[in-house]
Amino acid sequence: xxxxxxxxxxxxxxxxxxxxxxxxxxxxxxxxxxxxxxxxxxxxxxxxxxxxxxxxxxxxxxxxxxxxxxxxxxxxxxxxxxxxxxxxxxxxxxxxxxxxxxxxxxxxxxxxxxxxxxxxxxxxxxxxxxxxxxxxxxxxxxxxxxxxxxxxxxxxxxxxxxxxxxxxxxxxxxxxxxxxxxxxxxxxxxxxxxxxxxxxxxxxxxxxxxxxxxxxxxxxxx
Amino acid sequence: xxxxxxxxxxxxxxxxxxxxxxxxxxxxxxxxxxxxxxxxxxxxxxxxxxxxxxxxxxxxxxxxxxxxxxxxxxxxxxxxxxxxxxxxxxxxxxxxxxxxxxxxxxxxxxxxxxxxxxxxxxxxxxxxxxxxxxxxxxxxxxxxxxxxxxxxxxxxxxxxxxxxxxxxxxxxxxxxxxxxxxxxxxxxxxxxxxxxxxxxxxxxxxxxxxxxxxxxxxxxxxxxxxxxxxxxxxxxxxxxxxxxxxxxxxxxxxxxxxxxxxxxxxxxxxxxxxxxxxxxxxxxxxxxxxxxxxxxxxxxxxxxxxxxxxxxxxxxxxxxxxxxxxxxxxxxxxxxxxxxxxxxxxxxxxxxxxxxxx
Numbered sequence: 001x002x003x004x005x006x007x008x009x010x011x012x013x014x015x016x017x018x019x020x021x022x023x024x025x026x027x028x029x030x031x032x033x034x035x036x037x038x039x040x041x042x043x044x045x046x047x048x049x050x051x052x053x054x055x056x057x058x059x060x061x062x063x064x065x066x067x068x069x070x071x072x073x074x075x076x077x078x079x080x081x082x083x084x085x086x087x088x089x090x091x092x093x094x095x096x097x098x099x100x101x102x103x104x105x106x107x108x109x110x111x112x113x114x115x116x117x118x119x120x121x122x123x124x125x126x127x128x129x130x131x132x133x134x135x136x137x138x139x140x141x142x143x144x145x146x147x148x149x150x151x152x153x154x155x156x157x158x159x160x161x162x163x164x165x166x167x168x169x170x171x172x173x174x175x176x177x178x179x180x181x182x183x184x185x186x187x188x189x190x191x192x193x194x195x196x197x198x199x200x201x202x203x204x205x206x207x208x209x210x211x212x213x214x215x216x217x218x219x220x221x222x
Numbered sequence: 223x224x225x226x227x228x229x230x231x232x233x234x235x236x237x238x239x240x241x242x243x244x245x246x247x248x249x250x251x252x253x254x255x256x257x258x259x260x261x262x263x264x265x266x267x268x269x270x271x272x273x274x275x276x277x278x279x280x281x282x283x284x285x286x287x288x289x290x291x292x293x294x295x296x297x298x299x300x301x302x303x304x305x306x307x308x309x310x311x312x313x314x315x316x317x318x319x320x321x322x323x324x325x326x327x328x329x330x331x332x333x334x335x336x337x338x339x340x341x342x343x344x345x346x347x348x349x350x351x352x353x354x355x356x357x358x359x360x361x362x363x364x365x366x367x368x369x370x371x372x373x374x375x376x377x378x379x380x381x382x383x384x385x386x387x388x389x390x391x392x393x394x395x396x397x398x399x400x401x402x403x404x405x406x407x408x409x410x411x412x413x414x415x416x417x418x419x420x421x422x423x424x425x426x427x428x429x430x431x432x433x434x435x436x437x438x439x440x441x442x443x444x445x446x447x448x449x450x451x452x453x454x455x456x457x458x459x460x461x462x463x464x465x466x467x468x469x470x471x472x473x474x475x476x477x478x479x480x481x482x483x484x485x486x487x488x489x490x491x492x493x494x495x496x497x498x499x500x501x502x503x504x505x506x507x508x509x510x511x512x513x514x515x516x517x518x519x520x521x522x523x524x525x526x527x528x529x530x531x532x533x534x535x536x537x538x539x540x541x542x543x544x545x546x547x548x549x550x551x552x553x554x555x556x557x558x559x560x561x562x563x564x565x566x567x568x569x570x571x572x573x574x575x576x577x578x579x580x
Contacts, residue, residue: 128334132327
């Protein structure tokens with residue numbers, strides 16, 4: 001049996017970890033804004049946040065290429081600062097994964113924050129606490145299980161991204177080839193042994209994450 | 223120290239009718255000094271909304287709220303101090319103790335703005351004062367209703383509020399815990415000279431604790447005064463009904479004797495001696511009321527007595543309540559009820575009758 005190349009799995013885990021951490025920061029903040037603030041255009045922000053869940057991944061990839069591609073303003077600015085393009089790098093894979101993780105996190109976190117009894121937040125305010133402190137010490141701890149469940153699901157979603165990742169990070173073996181892309185490649189090339197092992201590994205990790213997410217979702221704090 | 227502590231409230235807020243609710247207008251004006259002011263009235267009359275407006279949880283459309291001279295809210299100049307800067311302690315109906323923190327941490331959360339040493343001193347002092355020292359390491363779910371209540375009041379007091387707002391603190395507490403709560407609140411009143419607003423729809427709580435009562439109905443204050451004043455003079459049939467327990471009589475004035483301060487009235491189909499009725503003339507129709515403990519049950523006919531058959535008997539802690547037809551309500555001591563006569567006559571002394579409207 002030829003030696004299996006586990007690089008795609010490690011890369012996927014790395015990309016998913018970074019993307020999930022960054023998405024948690026952005027997603028939880030956006031969820032708090034949508035749950036607590038009223039501002040003009042809130043409905044549009046709300047809709048835009050959910051859009052990546054509905055759009056075909058290749059369409060998302062196309063948009064991303066337009067925004068961060070080598071000819072875009074952002075892409076050129078990135079290149080002039082770092083000296084290398086952003087597309088077709090592991091960083092681009094992180095961005096592609098985030099695009100799917102953020103909507104998931106915003107949706108679940110917002111619902112979790114909105115389900116926290118408002119009297120707790122009111123109590124915090126009447127006790128002289130700032131909104132920031134109330135969020136960190138009261139709202140988020142009370143919503144931590146559903147938020148953790150959403151984070152686990154978001155991680156699983158990041159691990160499995162294919163369409164958008166392929167379009168902006170490409171399929172460079174040993175550099176940007178994630179598991180989903182590597183499985184596609186292996187099947188195309190008739191390398192069924194590699195495909196099978198990668199599929200088994202990613203399925204096991206994903207099942208574990210979904211199981212964990214469900215457990216977290218079910219057991220709410222008293 | 224705050225001899226002149228006062229809370230002045232003028233507020234108006236309209237809620238237009240919605241699919242699932244009728245519209246509601248809140249329009250109240252009052253001033254509360256040191257001591258306990260009860261906001262008393264039926265559910266949905268705007269009592270909690272008033273507390274929420276004072277605490278800054280809702281924004282009224284009109285009015286002004288001042289605490290010790292500081293403006294908390296003024297619709298005219300669009301001033302609205304955020305809730306966290308209003309220095310109003312709030313004790314929620316469901317206690318709102320943070321469930322993921324111990325009692326001590328709940329208090330520490332509130333004490334965060336105090337210097338470190340002062341914080342520890344104050345937490346220890348309030349734990350001690352509210353008999354919570356032994357329970358400081360417990361989570362709220364491990365506390366009884368009364369303990370949660372005390373923890374919630376202690377937490378509100380940590381910040382040294384300039385006013386304390388209590389939303390139905392006695393709700394769901396049994397007799398003994400209720401008595402403990404009354405003691406706690408009366409001690410609090412004696413110790414901290416701040417305005418304490420107490421929302422309640424419990425007559426007993428209102429009369430046990432309040433220095434002043436604001437009687438709410440449909441978003442308005444329909445009467446105000448000390449509990450004793452309210453009982454002595456409910457002012458209107460509406461208020462007497464709100465206070466409950468009153469027998470309300472509809473009567474016609476037959477004679478008036480200003481010299482003797484008496485009158486003769488026709489009510490329940492009979493002639494009764496009544497008190498002097500101000501501003502009335504012969505032939506006027508008046509409404510009067512009487513407290514249940516001021517009516518008596520006797521075994522013989524006589525002046526101001528009417529024969530009645532009991533409709534319903536209710537055991538109460540202090541007495542037996544007997545409801546008769548025509549709305550007569552009488553409270554009599556249990557031993558007297560045990561030895562009641564076969565023929566029951568209700569005695570309505572002239573002094574028990576109070577005019578509530580002409």
